[in-house]
Every structure is written in structure tokens, then in C-alpha cells.
Amino acid sequence: MNKQDYRQIVKKYSAVTLLLLFFVLNSILTPNFFRISNLNNTITQICPMILCGMGMTLVISTGGIDISVGSIMALAGVLTAKLMSGIGLLPAVVISLFVAVLVGCFTGIMVGKLKLQAMVVTLGLMLALRGGAQVLCDGRDIYFNKLGDVGEELALWGTYKIMGVIPVQIIPIGICILFTWIMVEKTVLGRQIQAVGDSIRSSSLAGINTAKTMMTVYGLSALFAAFAGIFQAAKVSVAAGSSLGQLAELDAIAAAVIGGTPMIGGKAHVLGTVVGALIMQMITLTCVMNDIPDQYAQVFKAIIIVIAVFVQREQLK
């Protein structure tokens, strides 16, 4: 086995190994680690990270970045809460998702057609949409229990337990992962996304409409983020323009990077992102359950992210 093969293997299995390591570590060190409530907590807490992470994986694999997803979450959550007492829950959700997709397509046009830096465009949107969400709810948090039946209905989206045990978040998580994985691995669009991320000039010369591809990718990212926002708001039963989805974009980026999707574009590692998200969650969990202050968890996460980027660098050479 030569050096390159060795690197490939390190690259391929590093994230999974790390996750297993955490698992073993926890099963030895952490009391009550195997409680079902632990698993349930993980599922509810990881939901926004997975949903945004799936979108982010696609975006990053085109060589872009979308730091507006946290604000899109806030916008979608607040918009749903704002509209649902008037027009009912489902129409409110549909409208929120639609608005989010429009925002995503706008980003896609700016990045794909007008060739603006994805970082700058989404930075602008991050600020604008966060502001917009706060304006929408007049700077006050919208509590669902004050909205009557419809509020309770939405709250169920975040608190319902399937058969009284498994949190409802498992459904959006499952659907989202499956959808993204199938898209990346099996569809024409998936191939085109990765081709565009790998070499945009070659792709356009091979007849791929790169602007349209970008639009789809950012649109999907925004759609997933909007779902994440609605589910997250439902979980806490309050839509807060200022805090909903804050820093969610960074968690999503971290999950994608740890999962092995290269920041400069290329192969989208959908399942890698899932592992990445689990690792991030596992760090939090480990620290919380062993009475280590959260500040240390942050430092651990930072170290893991840097190592992940380092491992990637080796491979891309």
C-alpha cells in the first residue's frame, strides 16, 4: 500500500473513527449514556444541524457557501407563526417555504449568473433576513401558547413523540437525508452539481447550465433551512426573530467540513455530513453529561474542525 492509498483511507474513515471513538469514550466515562432519553435529546437537538447541513453540503460541493441559512430559519419560523393564526397552519408553512426558496433562488442567480462571491451575497442576506424577521415580529417573541389551537398544533410538530417515545424530528431528518443522498448519488442533477463544483469552466463547456444548477442548489439549501426553522420554532414553541437559528449556519458548515466535503467544491459527502453533525452533537453531549462547561465544548469543536480541514488538505494535493 503506498502513501496515497494510506491517505485516502485516513480521509475516508477519519470521521467515522472519531464518532466511534466518542461513542466508546462515552460508554466508559459517562454515566447514563445509554439512556433512551439521551438518544431522544440528540435527535431533537441535531435536527436543524442536519437539515441545514444537507443544504450546506450541496452548496459547498458547488464551491460556494451559504451563511444566510440561520437567518432563513428565523424568517421562516417567524413568518409561519405570524401567518398561521390568520390563514391556518399549512398555508402559512407553504408560504414560508415559498418565500425561503425565492430567497435561495435569488442567491443562486447572484452567485451563478452574476458571478458574485457567495460569501458576500449570503452575508448580506444573513443581516437583511435577520433584520426582516425581527421587523416581522415587531421585535417581540411570538409564543405559540398565546395563538390558541393553531399554535398548539404547530407546537406538536416539535414536541410530538412517535409511539410516545421517538421524537417527531426523526421524520424530517430521515426524509431530508434520504432525499439529498438519492439526489447526489442517483440523479442527473446530482452529477451536474458535483461537476460544477469541481470545475465550473469544464462543466459549462460540457453543456451544463451552471447558473440554473446554482439556483437549484441555493434554493434547496434555503428550503431545508426553512423547514429547520419551522421545526425548531415548533420545538421551543416560540418564534423569536432575534435568536431562532442563530449560528446554525456555522454548525452546518462545520458538519459538512468534518464530513469531508471539500470547501473548494467537489464530491458531496452526504452521509459524511451526517457523521459530522453527530460528532458535533456528541462533543456537546459528552461535555454536558460530564459537567464540563460548554465553553470547553466550543474549543473541542474548533479543534475537530481544524483537524478535519487539515486531513482534507492532505488529500487534495
Next chain:
Amino acid sequence: MKGIKQGMRLNGIDIDIKQGEIVGLAGLLGSGRTELAKVLFGVNLPDEGEVFWYGQPAKIHTPADAIKKGMGFCTEDRKVEGIVPHLSVKENITIALLPRLNRFGFVKSKEQNKIVEKYIKRLKIKTPSPEQAICNLSGGNQQKVLLARWMCMEPKLIIMDEPTRGIDVGAKVEIEQLIQELSKNGISVLMISSEIAELERNCDRIIVMREGKKTGELISDNISQDKIMETIVKGSEREVKIHE
């Protein structure tokens, strides 16, 4: 035989290519050969003039339009404008074909594998497996993959910009054979090359360009290395006289 007719201007240049013909574009660097190819393929839009396809004005605004008409373009800069480096040989061969392999958005993978296997065999592409990333292949094999990409589209015209640059001798010969084979199957080839010997060996007709203009045309018997060189030089001499 119904000929492909294409007339267009770069600096006021008109050329036409017939079906199954191999036309060479000769000239010094910067004479506008690559630019001509890029306009043909819809990469750049012409300021003036038009491209005709089978006698009809062809509205080509993007490479996708050109591909739909039945063109293929092997670019000069293989690494940046040809291969998609980290994708597999398989994906690289079928990237332009994907719209035709589309069934409800999914890739028809059986058909894809069949096509890929067929062209790997036919072009004798040396790769450990179709799943190998193309950046790990040699220059000659990369070029063959790019040729396969266009051949599997069953095109009418393939434009090749410096098809043998940076390729070992063996692969060079194979690629030249392939060009002849294409022409026998009724596919036209527009070949741009700085190697005059290569143009002499392969082309039915050679057009010599200078500063975006056609300065000469050589047909069959007239083609020889000296003649090509002479025509290129004559063009420059004329320039010198004007400057004096």
C-alpha cells in the same frame, strides 16, 4: 451529400466545413484560431456575423446550444476547460450525455455503464476502472476520455484545439487515427494545431489565419509543410510591407 455550411466573421472571416471533412486551421499564435472555435461553440458571442448550420442560421448562444446541434469541442487547455478533475472517468465521459440519460431526473445507470465500457474499449483508454478519478490518468488518456465524451454524443462536428499537445507519441498516433476514423463515419473535424506536420498528415483542407482573417487556403494536393509555412509567412510579409 448535403454539406454543412458555416459562414462567420471574426475579423471578417468566412469558412465552411463539409460533412466528413477534416479542416485544419493553421497560423501563428494569436491569429484567432481558438477564438474562432470558441465563437462556433457558443463560448463567446460574435459581434457581427452569423453561424450557419446545414444552411440554416444557427442560433448558438451557449455551449449547450452548440451541443444540441451536434457539436463537440476539445479545448486547448485540457486541465481547466476540459476534464472535471476529481470526478471519475465514467462521469467525465458521460457529462455532456447526461440530459439524454435522464429518466425522471435519475441517471439510467445501466445504459451509462454500457456506453462508458464501449468507448473505453474503442478508444483503448488505459484506466484501472471506470470509477477512477480522471486526474490520475496520463495526458493522452485524459484527452481520449474527452474525445469519448464527444463521440458518445454522436456529433456532426468536433472541434479540436491542439488535440495532441502534451501527449506521448503513442497516444498521438492513436488520436490521429481516431480523427481519420471520425471523418470516415461522416463526422466533420475542425482541427487547430501549431504542429504543421500534424495538419499535413490529417487534413483534407487547411485554412491559414492571421489576425482574425483568412490569408490562404490549401486543398488536398497543395498541402505540404512547406506550402503551409509559406502561406503563413507570406501573410506576415504583407504586414511588414504595409508597416514600411
